[in-house]
Amino acid sequence: MLYREAGQFKATYAEDSQIFPIRQDKIGFWVLMLVFGVAVPLLSNEYWLKAILIPVLIFSLAAIGLNILTGYAGQLSLGSAAFMAVGAFAAYNFILRIEGMPFLVALVLAGLTAALVGIMFGLPSLRIKGFYLAVATLAAQFFIVWALVKFPWFSNNSSSGVVTAQDVTILGYTFVTPESKYVLTFLIVALMALLAKNMVRSSTGRAWMAVRDMDVAAQVIGFRLMRTKLLAFAVSSFYCGVAGALYAYTYIGTVEPEGFNLDLSFKILFMIIIGGVGSIMGSFLGAAFIVLLPIFLDNVVPVIFGDSLGAGFVSNFQLIVFGGLIIFFLIVEPHGLARLWQIAKEKLRLWPFPH
Amino acid sequence: MARQIGDVIVDLQNISLRFGGVKALTDISFNVKEHEIRSIIGPNGAGKSSMLNVINGVYHPQEGQIFFKGALRKKMEPHEAAEQGIARTFQNIALFKGMTVLDNIMTGRNLKMKCNFLQHALYWGAAQKEEIAHRIKVEEVIEFLEIQDIRKTPVGRLPYGLQKRVELARALAAEPHILLLDEPMAGMNVEEKQDMCRFILDVNDHYGTTIVLIEHDMGVVMDISDRVVVLDYGKKIGDGVPEEVKNNPEVIKAYLGTSH
Numbered sequence: 001m002l003y004r005e006a007g008q009f010k011a012t013y014a015e016d017s018q019i020f021p022i023r024q025d026k027i028g029f030w031v032l033m034l035v036f037g038v039a040v041p042l043l044s045n046e047y048w049l050k051a052i053l054i055p056v057l058i059f060s061l062a063a064i065g066l067n068i069l070t071g072y073a074g075q076l077s078l079g080s081a082a083f084m085a086v087g088a089f090a091a092y093n094f095i096l097r098i099e100g101m102p103f104l105v106a107l108v109l110a111g112l113t114a115a116l117v118g119i120m121f122g123l124p125s126l127r128i129k130g131f132y133l134a135v136a137t138l139a140a141q142f143f144i145v146w147a148l149v150k151f152p153w154f155s156n157n158s159s160s161g162v163v164t165a166q167d168v169t170i171l172g173y174t175f176v177t178p179e180s181k182y183v184l185t186f187l188i189v190a191l192m193a194l195l196a197k198n199m200v201r202s203s204t205g206r207a208w209m210a211v212r213d214m215d216v217a218a219q220v221i222g223f224r225l226m227r228t229k230l231l232a233f234a235v236s237s238f239y240c241g242v243a244g245a246l247y248a249y250t251y252i253g254t255v256e257p258e259g260f261n262l263d264l265s266f267k268i269l270f271m272i273i274i275g276g277v278g279s280i281m282g283s284f285l286g287a288a289f290i291v292l293l294p295i296f297l298d299n300v301v302p303v304i305f306g307d308s309l310g311a312g313f314v315s316n317f318q319l320i321v322f323g324g325l326i327i328f329f330l331i332v333e334p335h336g337l338a339r340l341w342q343i344a345k346e347k348l349r350l351w352p353f354p355h
Numbered sequence: 356m357a358r359q360i361g362d363v364i365v366d367l368q369n370i371s372l373r374f375g376g377v378k379a380l381t382d383i384s385f386n387v388k389e390h391e392i393r394s395i396i397g398p399n400g401a402g403k404s405s406m407l408n409v410i411n412g413v414y415h416p417q418e419g420q421i422f423f424k425g426a427l428r429k430k431m432e433p434h435e436a437a438e439q440g441i442a443r444t445f446q447n448i449a450l451f452k453g454m455t456v457l458d459n460i461m462t463g464r465n466l467k468m469k470c471n472f473l474q475h476a477l478y479w480g481a482a483q484k485e486e487i488a489h490r491i492k493v494e495e496v497i498e499f500l501e502i503q504d505i506r507k508t509p510v511g512r513l514p515y516g517l518q519k520r521v522e523l524a525r526a527l528a529a530e531p532h533i534l535l536l537d538e539p540m541a542g543m544n545v546e547e548k549q550d551m552c553r554f555i556l557d558v559n560d561h562y563g564t565t566i567v568l569i570e571h572d573m574g575v576v577m578d579i580s581d582r583v584v585v586l587d588y589g590k591k592i593g594d595g596v597p598e599e600v601k602n603n604p605e606v607i608k609a610y611l612g613t614s615h
Contacts, residue, residue, distance in 0.1 A: 017487070199472055203465055206454070206458055207462070212453070216433075216449065220413065220434075231472060
C-alpha cells in the first residue's frame, strides 16, 4: 500500500527519464546511501568493514565492469580478474615510479591502462562471438598473470612477485583506519556506479544492448560494431582496473599476480549471473551475495550440523551450495536477484488488493 | 495526392550477386524515384530480400553499379547506408528483444545523436538536452503509429503485429529518405494489414519518404504501389505500373498464376 506511484505525474520528459522515477524508490535510495555512507562507518566494527563491506563494494565495481561487457554489450568474458590485476599493478607502478603521484590520478591512470589492455584483448570480438570469444578472453586471463610474474619489473623486482601497496594519501590525509578506507571506497564506487548507470540509460548503453540483441540490425540502423564493442571492452576494463587497484590499496594491502586467477574471474561472473545480467543494481546484489554466502554458511552449518562434520565438510558444502544456486538461477531466473526485486516491487504495487 | 513523384533517387544497373556458385541476382536493373512506393514481388527465393540487402550495403554485388542520388556509390557498409538516409525493416523481426519499445525506437535516432560516452556518463547539460530533444522526436513517431500505450513495454512481450509496427517506428525515427520494407505485412490478419497499409501510405504522404516494399499480398501491392518490379530466380521478368505487371504473361506464368 505504501509503494504506489498513484498521484505522481510526470509532466516533462526529463522527469520521466530519471533513474528513480517513483518517489518511494528515490527516498529508499537516499536512505540506503545514508546508511552505508554515514551510519555504517560510524557504527560498524573493524571486522565487518575490512572483511565484508569493503570487498563487497570492490567486487560490486568489478561486477559492474563485467556487466557492462557481458550483460549490456553481450560479449562474454572470462578475463575480469586479469584486468583487475592490470589495474592493481598499474596503480602500484605509477605511484612507485612517479614522484608525488596523487592517489586518485594513479587510480584513473590504472583504469586507463586496464582499458588499453582491454581494447587489445577485445579485438578478437570483432571476428568471434559467444563461447569462442570467452576462450579468447581466457587467453587474456592467463597471459596477463603470466606476464606479471615473468617480468619482475612489474613488481619492482620483488622475488615472489608480491607487492605491498603504498599508503593511500589524498591531499595530505592518509587513509589508515578501516573506516576511512571504507568511506573512500564507498565514494569511488558510488560515483562510478552512477556514471555506469548514466551510460547504460543513454545512447551509449542503447548501442551496447542493440549489439547484444541483434548485431546485424544494429549495424543497419547505423551503429558501428567495432567502435561499440571496443568501447564496451574499454569501459568494462576501466571499471575492472579501478576495482583491482582498490582491491590492492583499500582491501588486501599486498597483492600478487596469482591472486587474480581464473577463480576470481569466475567469481565475478557468478556475481553477475546471480545478481542480474544487464543490471547495475544486480552487480551490487550479486557481489554482496557471493561475499556473504560463504561467511553465512561458515557460521550456520556448524550450528545446524554440529562440530562433528569438520572444516573440510563445511568448505565442500559451500561449493555444493554455490553450484546449486547457479544452476537454480540459470533455470528459474536468468535475470537474477535484480529481476526478483523488480517482480517483488510490481507485486507490492498491487498489494494488498491485486484485483 | 499531395506528393509528387520526383527524380530517380536509386538507380541499380546490371546488378549481379553470387554466393559461391549460387547466383542470387543476375543482371538486374531498375530504379526507384523519389517519393514513390516501389514494390518488389516474386516467388520465394527470387532474390527480393537480397535486392534490399544490396541497396543498404549488407551484401556487395560482384557486378553492376548503384547510383544513389545521381552519384556512383562505392562499396559501402550498412552503417554508411544508414548515414545516407536508408532505413529498413526485416522479414523476420529484428528488434532488440531485451529493450523497451521506447529504447528500441530511440536507437533509430543514434546517428543524429552527437554526444560521446563521457558526456553520457555525466548525463548533464548537453547529453541530457540531446536525450530529451530526441525523445520528443521519438514521441512524434510513437503518436504517428499509435503505440503510445506500449512505450515502456519490453518488445519481447508484444504480439507479432505490434512488433512489426515498432520495427517500422524504429526505422521511421531515423527520418530516412528511403525506407526499405521487407514483408511488413507477413503473417498479419486483415485488420492488421489494413493498419499497416494506412501507416505506409501515411508515411509516404506525410513525410514524402520513398518506399521500397517487398510483399506477397497482391491485393496490397497492386493497390498501394506506384511501380512494381518482378523477380524470378534472380532475374527481372517484369517492371512497370501495377496494371502493366498484372497483364504481363511472363509474370502471370511465374508468379501470379491464371484462374482455371
